[in-house]
Structure formats: structure tokens, C-alpha cells
Amino acid sequence: MRHALAALAACCVVARAELPSARLAPRNYTPQHVLQCSDGLVLPAWRPREDVPTMDIALRGMVYFFALLYLFIGVSIVSDRFMAAIEVITSREKEVRVRRNGSEQIVVVRVWNETVANLTLMALGSSAPEILLSVIEIAGKNFEAGELGPGTIVGSAAYNLFVIIAICVIVIPDGEVRKIKHLRVFLVTATWSVFAYVWLYLILAVISPSEVEVWEGAVTFLFFPATVITAYIADRRLLVYKYLKKGYRVNERGVIVETEGDGSVEMALKPSGDEFAIDDEEGRELEKSRKEYVSVLRDLRRQHPEEDLETVERMALETLMSRGPKSRAFYRVAATRKMTGGGDFSRKISERAQSDLSEVKAELQRRESSSPSIEPRGPNVRFDPDHYTVMENCGSFEVRVIRAGDLNGEITVQYTTEDGTAEAGSDYVATNGSLVFRHGETEKTFSVQVIDDDVFEEDEHFYVRLSSPKGASLASPSTATVVILDDDHSGVFSFAQRDYELTESVGTFDLRVVRTAGARGKVRVPYWTEDGTAKSGSQYEIADGHIIFENNETEKFIPLHIIEEDSYEKDVLFYVNLGEPELLGDDDNPVVPGGNEVNHLATLPEEEAVVAMMGLPRAGEITRAQLRIKESKEFKNTVDKLVQRANASIIIGTSSWKEQFTEALTASSGSDNPDEPPSCFDYVLHVVTLFWKIIFAFVPPTDIGGGYVCFVVSIICIGLVTAVIGDVASHFGCTLGIRDSVTAIVFVALGTSIPDTFASKVAAIQDKYADASVGNVTGSNAVNVFLGIGVAWTVAAIVHWSRNEKFLVDPGNLAFSVTMYCSEAAFAVLVLVLRRRKSIGGELGGPRCIKIITSMFFFSLWLLYLTMSSLEAYGVIEGF
Numbered sequence: 041m042r043h044a045l046a047a048l049a050a051c052c053v054v055a056r057a058e059l060p061s062a063r064l065a066p067r068n069y070t071p072q073h074v075l076q077c078s079d080g081l082v083l084p085a086w087r088p089r090e091d092v093p094t095m096d097i098a099l100r101g102m103v104y105f106f107a108l109l110y111l112f113i114g115v116s117i118v119s120d121r122f123m124a125a126i127e128v129i130t131s132r133e134k135e136v137r138v139r140r141n142g143s144e145q146i147v148v149v150r151v152w153n154e155t156v157a158n159l160t161l162m163a164l165g166s167s168a169p170e171i172l173l174s175v176i177e178i179a180g181k182n183f184e185a186g187e188l189g190p191g192t193i194v195g196s197a198a199y200n201l202f203v204i205i206a207i208c209v210i211v212i213p214d215g216e217v218r219k220i221k222h223l224r225v226f227l228v229t230a231t232w233s234v235f236a237y238v239w240l241y242l243i244l245a246v247i248s249p250s251e252v253e254v255w256e257g258a259v260t261f262l263f264f265p266a267t268v269i270t271a272y273i274a275d276r277r278l279l280v281y282k283y284l285k286k287g288y289r290v291n292e293r294g295v296i297v298e299t300e301g302d303g304s305v306e307m308a309l310k311p312s313g314d315e316f317a318i319d320d321e322e323g324r325e326l327e328k329s330r331k332e333y334v335s336v337l338r339d340l341r342r343q344h345p346e347e348d349l350e351t352v353e354r355m356a357l358e359t360l361m362s363r364g365p366k367s368r369a370f371y372r373v374a375a376t377r378k379m380t381g382g383g384d385f386s387r388k389i390s391e392r393a394q395s396d397l398s399e400v401k402a403e404l405q406r407r408e409s410s411s412p413s414i415e416p417r418g419p420n421v422r423f424d425p426d427h428y429t430v431m432e433n434c435g436s437f438e439v440r441v442i443r444a445g446d447l448n449g450e451i452t453v454q455y456t457t458e459d460g461t462a463e464a465g466s467d468y469v470a471t472n473g474s475l476v477f478r479h480g481e482t483e484k485t486f487s488v489q490v491i492d493d494d495v496f497e498e499d500e501h502f503y504v505r506l507s508s509p510k511g512a513s514l515a516s517p518s519t520a521t522v523v524i525l526d527d528d529h530s531g532v533f534s535f536a537q538r539d540y541e542l543t544e545s546v547g548t549f550d551l552r553v554v555r556t557a558g559a560r561g562k563v564r565v566p567y568w569t570e571d572g573t574a575k576s577g578s579q580y581e582i583a584d585g586h587i588i589f590e591n592n593e594t595e596k597f598i599p600l601h602i603i604e605e606d607s608y609e610k611d612v613l614f615y616v617n618l619g620e621p622e623l624l625g626d627d628d629n630p631v632v633p634g635g636n637e638v639n640h641l642a643t644l645p646e647e648e649a650v651v652a653m654m655g656l657p658r659a660g661e662i663t664r665a666q667l668r669i670k671e672s673k674e675f676k677n678t679v680d681k682l683v684q685r686a687n688a689s690i691i692i693g694t695s696s697w698k699e700q701f702t703e704a705l706t707a708s709s710g711s712d713n714p715d716e717p718p719s720c721f722d723y724v725l726h727v728v729t730l731f732w733k734i735i736f737a738f739v740p741p742t743d744i745g746g747g748y749v750c751f752v753v754s755i756i757c758i759g760l761v762t763a764v765i766g767d768v769a770s771h772f773g774c775t776l777g778i779r780d781s782v783t784a785i786v787f788v789a790l791g792t793s794i795p796d797t798f799a800s801k802v803a804a805i806q807d808k809y810a811d812a813s814v815g816n817v818t819g820s821n822a823v824n825v826f827l828g829i830g831v832a833w834t835v836a837a838i839v840h841w842s843r844n845e846k847f848l849v850d851p852g853n854l855a856f857s858v859t860m861y862c863s864e865a866a867f868a869v870l871v872l873v874l875r876r877r878k879s880i881g882g883e884l885g886g887p888r889c890i891k892i893i894t895s896m897f898f899f900s901l902w903l904l905y906l907t908m909s910s911l912e913a914y915g916v917i918e919g920f
Contacts, residue, residue, distance in 0.1 A: 077774035080767025081180030086775070097775060104772035111768060112791035114732040115169050115761045117380060119795070120373040121739045122754035123165040124692045127369040128747030130157040155225055155275040159268045162369065163823040168755060169792045170196050171828035172762045175835075180766070183836040185252075185849040188766055191784025192792070193828045194237065194857050197821040198785070198905045199793045201233075201868055205883075206898035207797060208804035208813045212885030218810040219882035220872075224274040226811075229819040230869045232267045236825035237858045237865070239263070244851035244858075252847045254837040261830030267822050371812060373692045375798035380733070381707050381718070381726030419445040419512040421453050421477070423504070426517035431525050431559060431592055436489040439504055439520060443477045443484075443512070451477045451511035455486060455504060462500035462524055467491055471504075477512075490524055499556050500524050525594055529558035533565050533589075533621045534660025540667045544579070544604045550597035551616055551665060555589050562628070563589045563657045566619035567598055574612035574669055579603055583616070588624070602669060616665045621657040693742035700741060704733035765791075779913045781853040786906060810883045814872070857909045864901045871897065 077085040086100055132151040164171070174189030212218055220226045243256045424442045443451065456472035457464065464470035469489040477484060488504065506518045536552045553565065568584040569576060576582040581601040589596055598616065622630040694700050707718045707726035718726070736757065740749045765788070773783035804813040833847070840847040871894065872883045880886040886894075911917045 077771055080770060081176065082763050083767035083771065085771060101772065101776045104768055104775060108765065108768050108772055108787065108791065111761060111765045112794065113380065113729055114735075115758060115765060115792070116376050116795045117729065117732045118736045118739070118754055118757045118761060119165065119168060120376045120692075121736055121750060122168060122758060123162075123369040123372050124694070125742050125747040125750035125754055126161040126165045128693045128742040129751065130161055132746070153272065153275070155222075155271050156268055159229070159271055159819045159823060163820045164827070165369065166372065166796060167196070167820050167824045167828070168758050169762050169765070170789075170824055171831075172755075172759045173766050173788070174828040175832045176759060176763045177766050178832040178836050180763070183839045183847075185833075185836070185847070187780035187853065188769060188784050188788065189832065190240075190829055190854050191781045191857065192788045193824045194854070194861055195785030195789030196793055197233070197237070197824060198861050198864075198902055199789050200796065200817045200821060201865055202898045202902035202905070204793070204797055204800045204817060205814055205868070205872070206895040206902075208800050208810070209884050209886075209898070210891050210895040211801055211804055212891065213805075214888045214891070216885045217880065217882030218804060218807065218813070218884035219876065220814060221809040221811055222275065223876075225271050226814075226818065227873075228271045228274045229267065229822060232263070232270070233818040233821040234862055234865050234869070236263065236822045237862045240825060240829065240858045241851075241855050241862070244849060244855045250848055250851055252833050252837050252849050254834070254841050257830060257834030257837045257847075260826060261834050264823060264826035264830065267819075267826065271819070370692055371799035371803040372795055375802060376795050377708075379725065379795070379798065380729040381722045381724070419443065419447070419449070419451055420515040421451070421475075421506060421509060421512050421518075422515040423506065423517050423520040424483075426520045428520065428522045429525060429594065430490055430522065432490060433492045434490055435492075436487045438485045439488055439522075440483060440485050441475055441506065443482050444515065445512075447480050447482065449479060449511055451509065453477075453506050453510070453512065453514075454508040455506055457488065458503040458505055460501040460503055460521075462502040462522075464502070465491075466493075467500055467524055468502055468522075488522065499526060525556070526558045530561045530563055530621075530623050530657035531555040531558035531589075531594075532658055532660040533563070533618065534662040535616075535618070535665040536662075538662050538665060540665060542602060542667060542669055544602055544669055544671060546602050547604070549600045549602055549667075551600055551667075553587060553596050553598060553618065555594045555596075556660070559589075559592045559594050561657070562591055562624040563621050564624055564630070565589070565596075565621045568617055568619075569600070570615040570617060572613035572615055572666075574614040574667075576614070577603075579612050579669055580614055600667070612669050614667055614669070616667065618659060618663040620659055623657050693747070695743040696741055697737070700737040700739075701734070704730070704737040779853075781857070781913050782910050785857065785909055804884055814883055818869075853909065853913045856912045857905075860905050860908050864905060868898060868901060 077089060079085050092100075130152040170189075170192050173192055177186040177189040178184070208218075239260065243252060243260070244250070248256065421441055421443050424440055428437060428439065430437050439455075441453070441455070453475050454472070455475060457468070457470050462468055468491055471486070471488050473486060475484040475486065501521055501523045504520045504522065506514055533553060533555055536554050540549075540551070542549050553567075555563070564586050565588075566586050569580070569582055574580055580603055583598065583600055587596040587598060600616070624630060694703075707723050709716045709718045709722060739753050739757065742750045744750065769783050769788050770780060772778070772787070773780055800813040800817075804810065807813065833849075837847040875881075875883050875886065875890075875894065880890055885891060908917070
């Protein structure tokens with residue numbers, strides 16, 4: 041706001057100083073009639089218009105000036121509503137299937153191509169006031185040509201190319217550079233931006249001097265889709281690569297977009313249109329964002345060890361959203377909010393991060409619980425549990441059957457035992473019978489008896505089955521397995537399985553060691569860990585010790601502590617080994633070989649001795665377990681989802697009128713710290729702009745109709761405010777004796793470009809590339825001509841043709857201004873291209889001396905343009 045006031049005031053002084061005397065007016069310029077102004081389209085001229093004292097002229101000029109300034113603020117605020125709608129529209133995404141390394145997954149795809157979005161809706165949003173001013177001016181002058189609209193378009197183009205780039209070059213920290221990433225598209229749009237103004241000169245001064253024919257206006261407008269198509273071709277490289285691949289890529293948030301990229305991360309589109317095949321080198325930007333998120337998460341966990349994981353994840357997401365790439369719309373809206381006391385988006389980013397994190401957690405939880413076990417309808421019975429392990433000397437044990445579903449009425453079910461490796465009569469007593477569930481009963485039990493003997497045997501098992509239910513159905517499991525453990529000897533010790541796969545988030549993993557073929561006596565088993573690709577101290581904690589099995593104890597667990605590194609992708613191995621088990625005596629010391637047990641074996645026959653030797657404690661087949669540590673799927677899914685959602689640009693949208701009015705009525709701090717209260721200056725800006733905020737809070741929220749309703753209403757509001765701006769600007773120039781062409785390039789162009797100036801400045805500092813700050817300038821400049829002048833002149837030419845008249849346009853100052861701009865723009869683009877050389881490395885920034893020289897050169901081009909165009913307008917120098 042302060043910068044805008046200073047700039048406009050300075051320009052006003054310059055313009056007043058350039059007022060000529062009567063002898064310098066070869067173009068019928070009559071300073072004695074400066075107040076003979078005509079009424080505007082919506083605003084009549086200030087009366088009386090004759091014999092007005094000098095003091096009144098100065099007072100009227102100040103009123104018009106501040107009114108113009110206030111209208112610029114209003115059009116900036118409503119333009120931001122327009123930009124928010126465009127951001128919501130162009131950010132639309134959809135889910136498609138992706139095949140990667142033979143597996144299929146669901147990914148998010150951006151619907152709009154980035155190049156098309158930037159050159160159509162984004163450019164329209166950024167330049168809507170200038171474009172609508174040109175159209176409204178022609179309509180208001182009964183379809184006769186005016187100077188204000190075209191002059192504003194050319195003046196705005198000069199300001200954007202020279203001043204904004206000069207500021208962006210100088211604000212980059214010393215030694216840093218910002219480079220345009222999508223150079224092909226930039227060169228195409230830069231060419232069109234220069235050609236657009238060359239074309240203006242040709243139709244005004246060469247092809248049909250002082251006349252615009254219908255075909256010329258139509259061709260001017262048709263250059264707009266031509267610009268979009270050629271930029272799209274450059275982006276997708278269709279003419280060269282169309283037979284090799286289609287240009288999709290994965291952006292930094294994991295969203296697949298048709299992009300302005302360089303093809304290093306592209307995907308081939310399958311003929312079906314639904315599937316994409318991703319190359320191995322693809323997704324470098326996505327992987328970089330994932331690593332950045334994980335790195336930030338680790339740093340925050342170290343800095344805030346007292347915070348829970350969810351809080352730290354929210355803080356990491358906020359950081360990623362703040363650092364991540366943002367659209368032109370985001371920077372534009374953020375700049376206007378700061379200028380009008382609305383603060384930045386820090387608090388909104390924090391709220392959005394909390395909301396996104398909660399949604400992601402809930403979604404992952406729903407996925408985990410989305411496959412419930414299938415239960416039969418109606419009453420049913422089943423075993424619970426379905427596996428029993430009993431000692432040979434247990435005598436008998438209870439088997440439990442439960443009833444689920446409808447508990448009304450009475451049901452019966454038959455049960456019977458069935459041999460496995462254990463045989464009825466020698467290992468257990470065969471059992472069968474019937475269970476009756478009365479009304480409301482939910483469980484029943486029955487007993488099975490186990491036969492004990494003194495003969496060493498391997499572990500054996502048998503089954504118990506349910507059958508013939510009445511009044512109910514059988515649910516799974518309807519068969520229970522019973523394992524009988526021998527209690528005559530010490531047993532065989534081993535791991536339950538050879539390979540294990542753990543997630544790093546498991547914390548402590550209990551590795552199971554089982555005792556089979558006997559459970560008599562107290563046995564000690566040594567164990568130790570061994571490094572593989574996983575290293576102790578980094579991925580897991582070293583473990584070395586013993587586990588002790590008490591008499592009749594059949595399993596033990598070795599606690600292994602896994603170190604969580606928050607790795608996105610992880611696949612490392614380590615091993616756990618078991619040593620020889622030792623039988624312990626009553627004093628907990630190992631039984632000494634040659635003792636009573638060994639002497640007893642020597643007295644047995646050979647066959648019995650072999651069987652008895654099998655009863656001594658010994659190691660089983662699996663004494664070395666391999667443990668593979670993988671990344672946490674929950675953590676990986678969380679990272680994927682949060683990185684996809686780490687798009688700060690979408691927070692500029694609104695969901696309700698309540699939210700819009702709350703923001704409109706609330707003053708916020710303009711500092712980077714969201715917790716800092718608003719300053720006095722913030723409150724002043726808020727109060728001054730409160731009228732516009734409240735008025736445009738009535739614009740429908742962007743969530744209604746996918747942003748299209750907000751888009752239409754906003755552009756209507758921009759048109760209304762722009763119509764008033766055109767009238768006030770004309771009255772301002774008329775009152776002070778300033779030609780419309782000078783008012784356009786000095787005041788109106790500057791006023792409509794102030795928000796873009798601050799937006800580009802912030803984008804240049806925060807973004808890694810120069811595209812958001814510089815790359816879009818050339819595209820907007822071309823679109824301004826093709827839409828602003830193309831539409832207006834086409835309509836006017838058609839109207840005059842229908843009247844059998846010619847649509848006359850005085851080339852005069854406009855042709856001269858266009859020539860000046862084109863000449864300087866060619867040098868400006870050349871300088872930007874030369875700065876990409878290795879000695880500097882990018883369009884913006886660089887060594888301090890180079891920065892200053894470049895910035896001064898660009899700013900001097902703008903001053904030269906203003907000076908020469910103003911002198912020509914007043915006849916000081918000869919134009920066309």
C-alpha cells in the first residue's frame with residue numbers, strides 16, 4: 041500500500057511537470073479547455089466545467105487520484121476472488137490406475153495441463169482489469185477507438201517486463217540464482233509477446249493504416265489459441281517426440297500432470313486412457329519431496345521430543361506446504377492480503393495441515409478395517425479358540441464352542457474327535473456328543489481326555505469337528521486342532537519359522553522360540569544377533585543373552601528392539617542365532633556330561649538309547665532366523681498422502697460465506713509470525729479496505745459449483761469496477777490536462793500491476809525456479825493483446841462493418857508506444873537468455889554486481905519507454 045502511494049504520487053508529479061504550453065500542441069491540444077470533459081460510461085463529469093479556479097482544479101485532481109487509488113485496491117481484492125476460483129478450477133484432480141514395476145496402484149492426476157492453465161485462466165485472472173478496461177472503453181464510446189484501454193495494455197506489458205523483472209532480479213539473496221525451468225515454453229511465449237505488439241503496429245500503420253478491418257481483429261483474437269497451442273506443443277514436444285511418448289510427469293506432490301517439464305520424468309499413456317506406465321527414472325521430484333518431508337519430520341522429532349507423533353507430523357506438513365511450489369494465483373492473493381491488512385496464510389496453512397492429517401489418518405484407518413471377516417447371517421456356532429496345545433500329563437482339558445448371531449430359540453450341534461498323528465485309545469480318549477444352546481446362551485464347553493505314558497514320543501495332534509447343526513449354521517472355524525506335547529524328555533528348540541518381515545515402526549518385536557518333542561526339565565538356550573545389511577545401533581539394538589524354559593514351558597520370546605528411522609523406503613536384514621540348549625539342574629547349573637542322565641543312557645539297549653537320546657534337549661532345524669526390516673506401510677502411505685496434499689495453493693479457496701465474511705471482518709498480522717498480533721498499520725489498512733472486503737465477501741465461495749460460479753460472478757464484478765476506473769482515469773487526466781494515452785501507461789498500468797509486483801517479488805524469493813515470477817510475464821503480455829485488443833477491436837470492426845462504416849484507429853501514440861516496447865522487449869529477452877550462461881547461471885539473482893547492473897538496465901528501459909511515449913504524446917518528438 042505504502043509503495044503504491046509513493047509510486048503513484050511520484051508519477052503524478054512527473055505527469056504534471058510534463059504539461060506543455062500552448063505552443064507545443066500541434067495536435068489540437070487546447071489547455072484552456074481542460075475541464076471540458078465528457079461524461080463517462082457510469083460516472084458523469086464533475087460540474088461546473090468552465091471557469092474553474094486553479095485551487096479547485098488541484099482539489100479535483102487529488103480527489104480523482106485518491107479515488108483511482110481506492111478503486112485499484114477494490115479491483116485487486118475482487119481479482120483475488122477471481123484468481124481463487126481459477127486456482128480451484130485448474131487444481132482439479134482425478135484418480136487413475138498406474139502400473140509400476142508390474143504392480144498396479146492408484147495415483148492422483150491433474151486434469152488441467154499446466155501450460156494451458158497458465159496461458160488461459162491464470163493469464164486472464166492476472167490481466168482481467170486491463171482486458172476488460174479495453175473492452176468496456178470501446179463499448180462506452182459507441183464502438184469508437186479510445187486511447188485508455190490499448191494504452192493500459194501496452195503500458196502494463198512494459199511495466200511487467202521491465203520493472204517486475206528488475207525487482208525480481210535484485211531481491212534474490214547474493215550468490216543465489218533462480219532459473220526458468222521450462223525454457224521451451226518461456227521462449228515460445230516470449231516470442232509471441234513481442235510478436236503481439238509487432239502485429240499491432242502492422243495492422244495500424246502498414247497493412248491498413250489508421251483502419252482496423254474485421255479480419256485483422258479476428259486474426260488478432262485467433263492468435264490467442266495459437267499461442268496456447270504452440271506453447272502446449274513446446275511443452276509436450278509433440279512435433280518431435282509424438283511417436284515416442286506422451287508427456288505426463290509426476291510433480292513434487294506425487295500428482296501426475298501434463299506439464300511444462302523437460303521430459304526427464306515422463307510416463308507413457310496407454311491406449312485405454314486409464315493406465316499409465318511409469319519409467320524407473322520417473323518421480324525424482326516426488327522422491328525429493330518425500331525425502332524432504334521425512335528429513336523435516338526427523339528434525340522436528342529431535343527438536344520436540346516431548347510432542348506426540350501426530351503433532352510433529354502436522355508441523356512437518358506445515359513446513360512442507362510453506363516451502364513447496366505455489367501457483368501464480370497463490371502469490372497474487374497472498375500479496376493482496378498483506379497489502380490490505382488480511383495477513384498471510386500461515387494460520388490457514390496450519391489449520392489446513394491439521395485437517396489434512398486427520399483426514400489421512402481416518403482414510404488409512406478405514407482402509408485397514410475395510411475387509412471385515414464374513415460372518416454367516418442368522419445364528420451360527422464355531423470353535424473359539426480353534427487351536428489347543430496341551431501337555432501329555434494334563435489329564436483332560438476343556439474345548440469351547442460359541443454361538444453368535446440371533447440368540448433366540450434353541451439350537452444343537454454335534455461334536456466328535458478325529459485322529460491325526462495322535463491315535464484314539466493310546467494318546468487320547470475318543471469323544472463325541474451333542475451340545476444344546478438354550479435361549480440366550482452364547483457358549484458351551486466339553487472335555488477331552490489325554491492319555492499319559494512314559495514313552496518318549498514326538499509331538500502329536502488330533503482334531504475335533506462340529507457337525508449337524510440344528511437351528512443354526514456352522515461358522516468358521518468348525519474344526520479345532522489339538523497338539524499333544526510329550527512331557528517325558530527335554531525337547532527340541534528352534535524358531536517357529538525361518539524368515540520374518542517387520543516394519544521399522546514395530547518398536548519391540550518378540551521373536552518366538554518354540555519347544556517341541558518334550559517339555560520336561562529346565563532348559564537354557566543362548567541367542568545372539570548378527571549384522572546383515574542392517575547394522576546394530578542404526579537399524580536395531582544388539583541383543584545377546586539366554587532364554588530359560590521352565591519345566592513344561594513350551595515357548596519363549598526374545599525381545600528385539602527395532603530403531604525407527606522414519607525411512608520412506610527400507611529393506612535391510614539382520615539375523616538371530618540360537619546356540620546349543622543346556623539342561624539345568626536344581627541349582628540352575630548345567631547338568632554335567634557323564635552325570636546320572638548320561639550313565640543311565642549307557643545301560644539301555646541301542647534302540648532305546650537312540651530314542652532316549654532324542655529326549656535330551658537339542659537344537660532343532662531352524663536355529664538361524666532372518667529378519668527383514670521394511671519401511672512402515674502406514675508411515676509410507678501417510679507420507680504419500682500428505683505430500684500429495686502439501687499444496688498450499690488450494691487454501692486460497694473458501695468453502696462458505698461465513699468463512700468469507702469472517703476473513704473480511706478480521707484484521708490479521710502482516711508479519712511472517714502468525715501468532716504476532718496485528719500492528720497499527722495492519723489495522724489502518726484493514727479499516728481503509730473494509731468496504732471492498734465486505735462487498736466482495738458476497739461473491740459465492742469457490743466450493744460452490746467447482747469454482748465456476750465464483751469465476752463468473754467475480755469477472756462481472758471486475759468489469760463493474762473497471763468501468764468506474766476507466767471513467768475516473770479519464771476524468772483525472774482531463775482535469776489535470778493529461779492525455780489518456782499518458783494516463784494509461786503511467787497511472788492505470790501501474791495501479792493494476794501493483795499486486796503482481798509484490799506477488800512476483802515473493803515468488804522470486806521463495807520458489808526454486810523463476811517460472812512463477814518471470815515465466816508467466818511473457819505469456820500474460822501476449823494474452824493481453826490477443827484478448828484485450830483482439831476482442832474489443834473485432835466487435836467494434838463488426839459493428840462498423842454492419843453500418844457500412846470503417847473502424848478508424850489513429851495509430852499515433854499507440855503505434856509509437858508499441859514500437860518502443862517491442863524494441864526494448866527484444867533486448868530484455870536477450871539479456872535474460874544470456875544470463876543463463878554458466879558464469880551467472882539463471883535469469884534472476886547472481887553476483888551482487890551483475891544483479892545491480894541487470895536491474896538498473898531493466899528499470900532504465902521502463903523509464904525510457906515512459907519518457908519517449910509521453911514526449912511523443914505531447915508532440916515534443918515526432919512519432920508516426
